Amino acid sequence: MQKTTILTDIEGTTSSISFVRDVLFPYARAKLPGFVREHAHEPQVRHWLDMVATENGGMCQDEMIVETLQGWIDQDRKHTALKALQGMVWDAGYRDGDFTAPLYPDVAPALRAWHGAGHALAVYSSGSVPAQKLLFAHTDAGDLTPLFSGFFDTEVGGKREAESYRVIAQRLAQQPGDILFLSDVVAELDAARDAGLRTVLLDRHEDYPQPRLGDDANGHVRAESFAQIDPTA
Secondary structure (H helix, E strand, C coil), X not given: CCCCEEEECCECCCECHHHHHHHHHHHHHHHHHHHHHHHCCCHHHHHHHHHHHHHCCCXXXXXXXXXXXXXXXXXXXXXXXXXXXXXXXXXXXXXXXXCCECCCCCHHHHHHHHHHCCCEEEEECCCCHHHHHHHHHCECCEXXXXXXXXXXXXXXXXXXXXXXXXXXXXXXXXXXXXXXXXXXXXXXXXXXXXXXXXXXXXXXCCCCCCCCCHHHHCCCEEECCHHHCCCCC
């Protein structure tokens, strides 16, 4: 049987879009002030706070930095410092049991089955690699990180750029045609296909009540759950 490397997105693919928007972002926004008060003296935290201060005219008060970060959360801004600090806050939240990461019910069984069949698994998401590992280590189906052999974020490039997928293929030491990319975003799948990857559009009713058929799928194989995906097809 042909072995495939399965590269998966997270939001809208393995987990509902609403989890990040309705749980993780509000949690980070609420917890940031207390986190900064307690940890601002630690070098790994101070580094990111100082980056934000420098980029915004040399803010001298941590309260102002926190307000800036909270504004970025509200704007869904993809800033390296914000991602790093959010990841630290989420780490504490996961470890304290304040929440677990919900997966669609079909995801964990499929990932375990694919891994058991010898297919390699990897993640490519706009969230930072540490945040990805946190999520999969604390899912409502348990710790799934041992199933994955690679985690990639936008350090390799944007998700709508074909070159990003070429870089991932090189880092996985795989031919592009032996990689199957799963995402709910057609533009990302277009870029992956341009780089030679195989693709599946996840069209989950919970996130996309109106099915994306015909031209809306832009030629990508469409699936409503992982249970419908055959990695060898």
